[in-house]
Amino acid sequence: MGLLALEPPGRGSFLLAGFLNSVMIAVGATVVGLCLGVCGAWCKLYGGPVARDLAAVYTTIVRAVPELVLILILYFAGADLLNKALAAFGYPPTDIPGVAAGIFVLGVVQGAYSTEVLRGAILAIPQGQIEAARAYGMSPSLIMRRITLPAMLPFAIPGLANLWLIATKDTALLAIVGVNELTQVTRTAAGATKAYFTFFMAAGAIYLALTLFSSAIIGRIERRARRGMPSVAGAGR
Amino acid sequence: MSEALMDVRPKRKTTDWLKPHRIVLIVIGLAIVLASIFLMRWDWLPQYMPLALQGIWRTIWLLVVTSILGISLAIPLGLAQAAGPAWLAAPAKTFCTVIRGTPLLLQLWLLYYGLGSLFPQFPWIRDSFLWPYLRQAWPYGVLSLTLSYAGYEGEVMRGAFAGVPRGQLEAARAFGMSRVTIFRRIWLKQALHRALPTLAGETVLQLKATPLVATITMVDIYAVASRVRQDLFVTYEPLLLLAAVYMAITGVIVFLFRKLEARIPTRIG
Amino acid sequence: MKTVFKMAFAAAALTLAGAWSASAEEVKVGFSPEAYPPFYSQDASGKWGGWEVDITMAICAEAKLDCVLTPIPWDGLIPALKSKKIDTIMNSMSITAEREKEIDFSDKYYNTPTAIIGPKDQKFDATPEGLKGKVIGVQVSTVHAAYAKKHFGSVASEIKEYQTQDEANQDLVAGRIDATQADSIALDAFLKSDAGKACCDLKGYVAPDLEVLGPGVGAGVRKGDTELKDKINAAIKAIRADGKYAEITKKYFDFDIYGDDKQSN
Numbered sequence: 001m002g003l004l005a006l007e008p009p010g011r012g013s014f015l016l017a018g019f020l021n022s023v024m025i026a027v028g029a030t031v032v033g034l035c036l037g038v039c040g041a042w043c044k045l046y047g048g049p050v051a052r053d054l055a056a057v058y059t060t061i062v063r064a065v066p067e068l069v070l071i072l073i074l075y076f077a078g079a080d081l082l083n084k085a086l087a088a089f090g091y092p093p094t095d096i097p098g099v100a101a102g103i104f105v106l107g108v109v110q111g112a113y114s115t116e117v118l119r120g121a122i123l124a125i126p127q128g129q130i131e132a133a134r135a136y137g138m139s140p141s142l143i144m145r146r147i148t149l150p151a152m153l154p155f156a157i158p159g160l161a162n163l164w165l166i167a168t169k170d171t172a173l174l175a176i177v178g179v180n181e182l183t184q185v186t187r188t189a190a191g192a193t194k195a196y197f198t199f200f201m202a203a204g205a206i207y208l209a210l211t212l213f214s215s216a217i218i219g220r221i222e223r224r225a226r227r228g229m230p231s232v233a234g235a236g237r
Numbered sequence: 238m239s240e241a242l243m244d245v246r247p248k249r250k251t252t253d254w255l256k257p258h259r260i261v262l263i264v265i266g267l268a269i270v271l272a273s274i275f276l277m278r279w280d281w282l283p284q285y286m287p288l289a290l291q292g293i294w295r296t297i298w299l300l301v302v303t304s305i306l307g308i309s310l311a312i313p314l315g316l317a318q319a320a321g322p323a324w325l326a327a328p329a330k331t332f333c334t335v336i337r338g339t340p341l342l343l344q345l346w347l348l349y350y351g352l353g354s355l356f357p358q359f360p361w362i363r364d365s366f367l368w369p370y371l372r373q374a375w376p377y378g379v380l381s382l383t384l385s386y387a388g389y390e391g392e393v394m395r396g397a398f399a400g401v402p403r404g405q406l407e408a409a410r411a412f413g414m415s416r417v418t419i420f421r422r423i424w425l426k427q428a429l430h431r432a433l434p435t436l437a438g439e440t441v442l443q444l445k446a447t448p449l450v451a452t453i454t455m456v457d458i459y460a461v462a463s464r465v466r467q468d469l470f471v472t473y474e475p476l477l478l479l480a481a482v483y484m485a486i487t488g489v490i491v492f493l494f495r496k497l498e499a500r501i502p503t504r505i506g
Numbered sequence: 507m508k509t510v511f512k513m514a515f516a517a518a519a520l521t522l523a524g525a526w527s528a529s530a531e532e533v534k535v536g537f538s539p540e541a542y543p544p545f546y547s548q549d550a551s552g553k554w555g556g557w558e559v560d561i562t563m564a565i566c567a568e569a570k571l572d573c574v575l576t577p578i579p580w581d582g583l584i585p586a587l588k589s590k591k592i593d594t595i596m597n598s599m600s601i602t603a604e605r606e607k608e609i610d611f612s613d614k615y616y617n618t619p620t621a622i623i624g625p626k627d628q629k630f631d632a633t634p635e636g637l638k639g640k641v642i643g644v645q646v647s648t649v650h651a652a653y654a655k656k657h658f659g660s661v662a663s664e665i666k667e668y669q670t671q672d673e674a675n676q677d678l679v680a681g682r683i684d685a686t687q688a689d690s691i692a693l694d695a696f697l698k699s700d701a702g703k704a705c706c707d708l709k710g711y712v713a714p715d716l717e718v719l720g721p722g723v724g725a726g727v728r729k730g731d732t733e734l735k736d737k738i739n740a741a742i743k744a745i746r747a748d749g750k751y752a753e754i755t756k757k758y759f760d761f762d763i764y765g766d767d768k769q770s771n
Contacts, residue, residue, distance in 0.1 A: 011552075014550070014552050064487035066447075066459070068449065073473070080589045098577075172341075172343055173342060196346075204339045207340060211337070211338035350676055357680070467646055470608040472589075
């Protein structure tokens with residue numbers, strides 16, 4: 001147990017730093033995913049035929065290929081493309097910090113799932129509301145801002161909450177490409193001290209605490225947003 | 238509902254689907270595929286083919302075995318939560334929460350390396366009849382993937398069991414069916430119908446979880462692709478092939494579940 | 507402000523490339539974040555140290571390079587080098603013909619024999635006959651993996667490949683494998699640890715195979731990056747000559763791990 005202490009002989013501070021990185025990546029990925037998701041849902045519902053098909057290709061591929069494979073492809077290809085683009089504009093190649101790469105990669109994955117969640121939520125809005133807005137002569141962007149986005153929120157929250165829980169757990173996959181997040185630092189600490197069982201249990205407890213904490217907050221938000229509607233809670237993966 | 242879907246499909250004419258912009262997109266897609274075939278390095282393919290086929294087989298085997306074992310664990314887990322007494326419901330709920338609250342990769346490493354590091358303290362383990370299995374990697378892979386599937390599907394089944402209308406069960410009781418018959422003929426069947434569309438998605442997710450076993454030395458298709466990458470230092474080709482393989486398997490899963498759904502006359506009351 | 511300065515600096519450097527060179531340029535040294543004592547190990551505060559870290563820093567100081575250790579998983583090191591995420595690899599990577607197709611290497615900076623260890627209660631030696639029917643663990647895409655596959659592949663019952671050598675050692679302790687093959691010094695450090703002392707001992711050194719095992723460990727650089735390669739080569743020579751190498755080595759070993767003095771390339 002002394003191994004988990006916060007002071008140097010223990011490695012608690014080390015795990016804590018990894019945990020903060022994990023949370024940072026999860027938050028970043030969820031935000032990136034939401035932006036992509038809004039674009040994707042917009043393309044799928046209101047886009048032209050080409051945009052609609054491209055969005056469909058994006059969501060189909062991301063949802064059919066394992067995250068681990070996508071992470072590897074995007075991790076290497078992302079760095080390659082970025083450096084090629086930089087070279088084209090005459091800048092020297094640069095290195096992407098692990099956390100930023102993690103946010104980008106998981107964000108692309110989250111984007112595909114958010115697209116589906118948001119699309120479903122927008123479709124759940126009673127059609128009359130949007131027609132009424134149109135009858136008032138609102139512009140499409142104004143309808144989006146004032147009607148569609150606020151009205152779909154209660155429908156989208158359970159799905160988005162699920163995505164947040166998925167994001168926190170998917171950060172663990174970045175250990176495979178060596179990003180310094182909780183699972184990776186746990187693995188190194190376990191290797192250095194040979195206390196594999198202790199460290200993996202400790203990391204599991206941290207993840208579980210994060211999930212339970214998130215679920216509690218999500219529950220509150222959901223209850224506020226879905227007054228009078230049945231609750232649909234649950235952790236996805 | 239799905240019957241109606243099946244009916245619509247053949248009636249849709251190909252001309253509806255094959256709009257001009259789609260033709261352009263397909264041509265672009267084909268061009269990308271052809272370019273990657275001719276511009277990238279695929280000369281390793283014949284040499285690694287037998288290994289790759291073996292890897293694909295192992296991936297599918299792992300998926301099928303863990304899904305079947307997982308769902309058979311999930312049914313009692315769901316039932317315990319939906320209708321069981323508190324002393325059964327609480328542990329089932331805890332199990333589902335823990336499994337769904339922690340990353341699968343961590344669960345896998347805890348089982349394999351965590352348990353492994355405890356072996357030296359218990360020398361008698363090496364003389365037990367289980368030792369030949371404990372030595373290998375696949376039992377840990379199967380166990381952790383099964384538990385994970387059971388954890389997620391336990392939750393799905395809980396909802397499905399709870400969603401079967403009371404009236405159906407009461408009607409069955411009025412017919413004088415025994416509790417076992419009611420469960421087998423009415424409750425379980427309807428719950429499975431309800432869960433089927435969700436299970437299709439969850440099985441795809443399970444497929445996407447299988448490559449994690451490569452980190453504990455199991456040689457699935459992902460591990461084969463990693464080996465190609467490491468032996469020949471080609472980065473993208475094996476990964477692209479890997480993506481194609483997983484997409485194909487996903488397609489098969491979706492197709493099979495659709496067939497299964499269509500075979501069941503669905504009228505959820 | 508900082509990025510503007512950086513970009514301006516980069517642009518200046520590009521236009522003046524060759525005309526002058528900065529006194530200290532940043533060089534990203536890729537290494538795999540795993541315990542590989544005594545070459546790489548991590549203390550409780552998360553800082554990396556060990557013989558190879560010290561030597562890397564000595565080489566960088568000598569060549570006036572501003573080196574930054576950059577963690578990349580072992581199997582991603584060569585792709586990362588090629589995609590310019592890192593500039594050099596100093597991570598006990600052996601110089602081999604296979605790898606030289608992809609990247610260039612500096613001269614060797616150490617060369618030690620390859621050993622096989624196994625559980626104390628099993629008696630066998632490091633030959634194909636001795637390893638008959640055994641389960642051998644190796645780290646993926648190492649010379650040891652290639653060697654084990656070539657020489658023991660047909661007799662061993664299985665060759666298991668691990669992401670890190672540390673995990674292979676861990677499975678040897680757990681009893682899941684019968685033997686592991688790796689660099690003798692890394693294995694020696696493991697045998698001296700508490701876990702290693704309790705379970706295992708040295709079974710012997712494998713027969714030499716220059717074609718697979720290579721002439722030693724060198725710093726990997728991008729193909730065509732002769733500037734960095736020459737700097738590193740000169741620095742290795744310099745620290746060999748002025749005693750810095752011997753001084754660092756003395757802290758970790760009681761003999762010179764450079765191997766024989768014949769130049770490799």
